[in-house]
Amino acid sequence: MAPTLxxxxxxxxxxxxxxxxxxxxxxxxxSDGNAAAEPVDIRACLMEIEALAKAxxxxxxxxxxxxxxxxxxxxxxxxxxxxxxxxxxxxxRDAMPDGGVISIIATTIDDxxxxxxxxxxxxxxxxxxxxxxxxxxxxxxFTTKASGLGGLGLPMVxxxxxxxxxxxxxxxxxxxxxxxxxxxxxxx
Numbered sequence: 487m488a489p490t491l492x493x494x495x496x497x498x499x500x501x502x503x504x505x506x507x508x509x510x511x512x513x514x515x516x517s518d519g520n521a522a523a524e525p526v527d528i529r530a531c532l533m534e535i536e537a538l539a540k541a542x543x544x545x546x547x548x549x550x551x552x553x554x555x556x557x558x559x560x561x562x563x564x565x566x567x568x569x570x571x572x573x574x575x576x577x578x579r580d581a582m583p584d585g586g587v588i589s590i591i592a593t594t595i596d597d598x599x600x601x602x603x604x605x606x607x608x609x610x611x612x613x614x615x616x617x618x619x620x621x622x623x624x625x626x627x628f629t630t631k632a633s634g635l636g637g638l639g640l641p642m643v644x645x646x647x648x649x650x651x652x653x654x655x656x657x658x659x660x661x662x663x664x665x666x667x668x669x670x671x672x673x674x
Contacts (some may be wrong), residue, residue: 516651523561528604529590531564535571536590537554553592558672560604562650570646573639574666575609579629581612581664595669603652603672607666615658623656643668 511535532553560567571590578588588610615623619630626641631634640656643666647654650670658664 502640505605510527522563523557524564526562526564526567527557528560528567528606529555529557531568531571532590535568535575539575544585547582548585548587550587550589551610552585552590554594557592557594557604558602560650560670560672562647562670566646566649570643571606571608573643577639578610578612578664581610581614583613584658586611586663604670606668607665608667609663611663613662614660614662615656616660620656620658624654 532551536549536551539547575588582588587606591605591607593605593607595605624640624644625636644654647668647670652668652670655667655669656664657667
């Protein structure tokens with residue numbers, strides 16, 4: 487296979503997986519069930535997503551990714567995890583119309599006060615959000631975009647995190663960017 491076709495195939499595969507996830511989530515909503523969980527290597531997922539984004543996004547968006555080599559395996563819907571991360575990356579990209587840096591850090595939670603788990607932190611140095619926008623950011627169909635259908639990304643991320651029994655935290659400041667933290671528990 488020609489190396490120039492790899493990004494196209496990767497993009498097509500992710501798009502098909504995301505479409506499958508939407509169908510799966512719709513079916514789960516209809517049956518009030520959860521998507522099938524499987525053992526997932528978060529580090530490997532991040533590397534796949536990074537390769538796709540670097541190959542298809544404008545070069546004015548830089549990525550800084552750190553994923554501990556000792557991350558525990560996490561049980562979840564792999565496609566659901568990838569969709570959640572891609573939604574966050576798309577939001578970060580859209581918040582940096584003139585380019586910038588997206589940072590992704592995945593570490594093991596080593597806190598005696600908290601259950602064992604993984605912390606996934608995605609930050610950008612984009613436009614940031616006002617307090618009002620930040621409060622409403624996870625509301626379905628709330629969007630700051632002037633055109634197109636918006637307002638589904640963060641609610642989908644929030645649903646994934648809740649189904650994983652985790653926590654989602656948003657921090658933002660106008661002109662300084664946004665940090666989204668997912669704390670995902672790992673069964674011992």
